[in-house]
Amino acid sequence: MLEIRDLYSGYGDAVVVRGVSLDVMPGEIVALLGRNGMGKTTVIRCIMGLVPPQVRSGSITWRGESLLGLRAHDIAGKKIAIVPQGRRLFPSLTVTEHLTMLKSASAKDGWTLDRVFGIFPRLAERRHHRGGQLSGGERGMLAVGRALMIDPELILMDEPSEGLAPVMVQHLEGIIVDLKKEGLSILLVEQNLYSALAVADRVYVLETGRVVHHGTAEELNNQTDVLFQRLGVQ
Numbered sequence: 001m002l003e004i005r006d007l008y009s010g011y012g013d014a015v016v017v018r019g020v021s022l023d024v025m026p027g028e029i030v031a032l033l034g035r036n037g038m039g040k041t042t043v044i045r046c047i048m049g050l051v052p053p054q055v056r057s058g059s060i061t062w063r064g065e066s067l068l069g070l071r072a073h074d075i076a077g078k079k080i081a082i083v084p085q086g087r088r089l090f091p092s093l094t095v096t097e098h099l100t101m102l103k104s105a106s107a108k109d110g111w112t113l114d115r116v117f118g119i120f121p122r123l124a125e126r127r128h129h130r131g132g133q134l135s136g137g138e139r140g141m142l143a144v145g146r147a148l149m150i151d152p153e154l155i156l157m158d159e160p161s162e163g164l165a166p167v168m169v170q171h172l173e174g175i176i177v178d179l180k181k182e183g184l185s186i187l188l189v190e191q192n193l194y195s196a197l198a199v200a201d202r203v204y205v206l207e208t209g210r211v212v213h214h215g216t217a218e219e220l221n222n223q224t225d226v227l228f229q230r231l232g233v234q
């Protein structure tokens with residue numbers, strides 16, 4: 001349903017994604033792994049229509065329709081949401097305001113404020129707090145909650161576990177697995193191999209903008225030595 005073929009992309013003269021092809025099927029969790037600077041965020045930004053980078057060549061299709069040339073707003077309208085790196089929250093807006101920016105607080109269909117507060121009780125407690133007052137874990141939850149409020153069919157998550165305490169990472173893994181059970185597809189950018197293998201159905205490893213390894217999480221569980229080498233972890 002998301003199909004990327006031979007994608008080349010970069011910034012100015014620098015090409016940082018070189019011939020990436022990947023698929024995310026309905027209800028599937030796919031992890032995109034790689035060290036810093038290998039092109040993971042660039043792939044996510046290309047899917048979401050965020051500029052920069054510029055797409056040089058290749059294709060990105062969603063349900064058979066090209067996403068290239070569409071703006072991020074239109075892509076969100078096609079039920080693709082992003083949990084961006086760094087979370088991109090507004091320091092002066094409250095938790096509730098973040099969640100109701102794109103959908104009214106009284107909406108009854110799909111993901112509602114109550115439903116988001118149901119999976120993240122901590123956000124309910126902090127509903128009147130502003131973005132700038134939240135802890136790292138709360139910011140991560142809010143970024144996921146905000147993405148859910150567009151009723152996505154695919155969520156692009158860019159290092160959602162970054163900066164979180166281990167207990168929060170586990171909580172998030174549980175949420176990701178629950179979202180999959182609801183039929184959502186997730187493309188998960190991760191640096192943490194164990195976190196990726198804990199939730200993903202399939203994994204792609206990027207190195208200097210190319211896919212150098214891919215397989216099911218089950219297959220890759222038996223090849224963690226190779227993966228750790230690829231990821232530069234001892």
Ligand SMILES: Nc1ncnc2c1ncn2[C@@H]1O[C@H](COP(=O)(O)OP(=O)(O)OP(=O)(O)O)[C@@H](O)[C@H]1O
Nearest residue numbers: 011016034035036037038039040041042043052085
């Ligand atoms: N706005 C930009 N302008 C110029 N170069 C950029 C820009 N953003 C990223 N790059 C470069 O593109 C390459 C890939 O970066 P990208 O952010 O996609 O990597 P990543 O795998 O997501 O790493 P990280 O985990 O550090 O985000 C890096 O060499 C980076 O320096």
